[in-house]
Amino acid sequence: MVADLIRDSPFGHIVRLVTRQKYFQYPEEQDHELWKRYVHEEKSGHMAHHGTTDAPEQQPNELDRAQRNSETSSRTHVGEEHNEASGVRVDPEKGKDKHVIDWYGPEDPQNPRNWSRAKKVFVTFEICFLTFSVYIGSAIYTPGLLDVVQVFGVAQVPATLGLTLYVAGYGLGPIIWSPMSEIPQIGRLWVYIGTLFVFVMFQLPTVYASNFGMLLAFRFLTGFFGSPALATGGATIADMYRPQKQAYGLAIWGVGAVCGPVLGPLVGGFAVQANMTTGKPLHGWQWTIWELMWLSGCCLIFLFFLLPETSSPNILYRRTKRLRKLTGDDRFTCEPELAADNMGPKDIVLMTLVKPITLNFQEPIVFLLNLYIALIYGLLYIWFESFPLVFSEIYGFNLGLEGVAFLGILVGTLIACACLFTWLYFWQEKQFDDNGNIEPEKRLIPAMVGCFAVPICLFWFGWTSRESIHWIVPIIGTSFFGMAAFTLFNAVLPYLSDAYPDSVASVLAGNDLMRSAFGAGFPLFATGMYHQLGIDWASSLLAFLGIAFIPIPFLLYRFGKRIRHKSKNARKDI
Structure with a gap:
């Protein structure tokens, strides 16, 4: 497994390029006869007969004869007007003499869905590590907020732009990066590695920003270039896991995503506090950016040597290129x-820039669920702004301990994860049919439970945050938000992946754009709202918003199938 990981990693690709494929060879490069195993005879026959890989509505007798002959003949003496791979005569008008490369069978080890369990778990961990390394960059900035106010001489609301522009950046980025990762010639690997490299490098001009405008500009750019994992990560999980197991992978990825904003204030808070007590030459806010650079830099090195490509189209495309080079046969x-060849520049632009937005607003299912997730995400960020008011001003926590208060959300997330895994194993897995399909609406059941946890959390937190009540009580209340966010994300993302299997990355990119827009905008008025209304009524206002959106998962569970069947983009066969 380790040798395959290194071979398929960016490091392996570079070694192969420099040594002209002398090291880290693929099986077909060691045995030149293996190309026959990779050719899909039936699809090659279809190409020869009518120019596409799709089977005709009524299979011609010639194709029947060619397929019967292929079982008894090696086709070593096929005429020039016949396709060598299938034995089917090439139609002079519509046919194309092509050898269509595919997986050689259901057990092809290069197919990500056939990887060993250990390899899938390891790559899932890598994607979680990458997601965590980027997501933590938003909240890790907040402990140094007052330091930014003092150093650059700005008010607190403008200083908050360092958080919101970062969130806006990783909301806009997937509009480009996620659909780009679906192009066979590009794939996911180099999108991850290329953007992560820029993300790490851009931390340097951020930490040494000479003025406030420079700080904000590079906070936005780092968010923009760090964004692919936040939307494409879900598509990578779908690359590896079959439908019955995808929810497990997405759940683990979801824990990694939650850990970022939850642990950010903890990690950043102790760094800022230590700087304040030791009087080191760097400002406290600069230490938070250094921590982000160290973490993401370690992640970059780790992935450079061990992250493989998971995009099946890209893996097949590279296999085809190797066979053309080995045999000198352009067929x-x-x-x-073939699909990429039919795409012009206009089609690529539409897919990368337009498709995520149009899907978001043309598909009622996508719009409603993305709006709901965006609201929860926005509530999370606006609610985070109350933590300094509660735990510093009411309970007297220092910056480091204030970050510890966020751990209640993580505990709630882990509890919800354990419950979800139990439900998946004992109930949902049994709902799949023999072809591995399930009605997407059945994915929404966890959301129908988790949606109630949002108002519970906010009412609990708002009305127990007072000196007369021990600080552990509101922290226990925060655990309900972890349960809510986790169950909602792990119901909505699998649902969207199942309902729109041909546009997963674009749908998730639209999801990321909408929720990041809410996450970027809400914190700007959070502090003023909490000061004007108080912790109790401000939290209650957010709770009422959460109540207003509770019907969405129930309505889609009831009417989602009917809406899907009227859609041009959604799946209709289940």
Whole structure:
């Protein structure tokens, strides 16, 4: 497994390029006869007969004869007007003499869904590590907020832009990066590595920003270049896991995503506090950026040596290129390459820039669920702004201990994860049919439970945050938000992936854009709202918003199938 990981990593690709494929060879490079194993005879026959890999409505007798002959003949003496791979005569008008490369069978080890369990778990951990390393960058900034106010001489609301522009950046980024990762010639790997490299490098001009405008500009740019994992990570999980197991992978990825904003104030808070007590030359806010750079830099090195490509279209495309080079035969092709060849510049622009937005607003299901997730995400960030008011001003916590208060959310997330895994194993897995399909609406059941936890959390937190009540009580209340956010995300993302399987990355990119817009905008008025209304009524106002959106998962569970069947983009066969 380790050798395959290194071979398929960016490091392995570079070694192969420099040594001209002398090291880290693929099986077909060691045995030149293996190309026959990779050719899909039936699809090659279809290409020869009518120019596409799709089967005709009524299969011609010639295809029947060719397929019967293929079982008894090696086709070593096929005429020039016949396709060598299938034995089917090439139609002079519509046919194309192509050898279509595909997985050689259901057990092809290069297919990500056939990887060993250990390899899938390891790659899932890598994606979680990457997601955590970027997500923590938003909240890790907040402990140094007052330091930014003092150093740059700005008010607290403008200083908050360092948080909100970062969130806006990783909301806009997936509009480009996620659909780009679906292009077979590009794939996901180099999108991850290329953008992460820029993300790490841009921390330097951020930490040494000479003025406030420079700080804000690079906070936005780091969020923009760090964004691919936040939307494409879910598509990577779907690459590896079959439908019955995808929810487990998405749940683990979801824990990694929650850990970022939850642990950010803890990690950043102790760094800022230590700087205040020791009087070191760097400002406290600068130490939070250094921590982000160290973490993301370690992640970059780790992934550079061990992260493989998971995009099936890209893996097949690279296999096809290797076979063309080995044999010198330009007839080798694959379905992803054929699809890409039919795409012009206009189609690429539409897919990368327009598709995530149009899907978000043209599809009622996508819009409603993205709006709901965006609201929860926005409530999370606006609610986070109350933590300094509660735990510093009411309970007297210092900056470091204030970060510890966020751990209640993490505990709630882990409890919800354990419950979700139990429900998946004992109930939902049994709902899949023999073809591995399930009605997408059945994915929404966890959301129908978790939606009630949002108002419970906010009412609990708002009315127990007072000196007469021990600080542990509101922290226990925060655990309900962890349960809510986790169950909602792990119901909505699998649902959208199942309902729109051909546009997963674009749908998730639209989801990321909308929720980041809410997450970026809400903190700007949070402090003023809490000061004007008080912790109790401000939290209650957020709770009432949460109540207003409770019907959404119930309505889609009831009417989602009917809406899907009227959609041009959604799946209709289940």
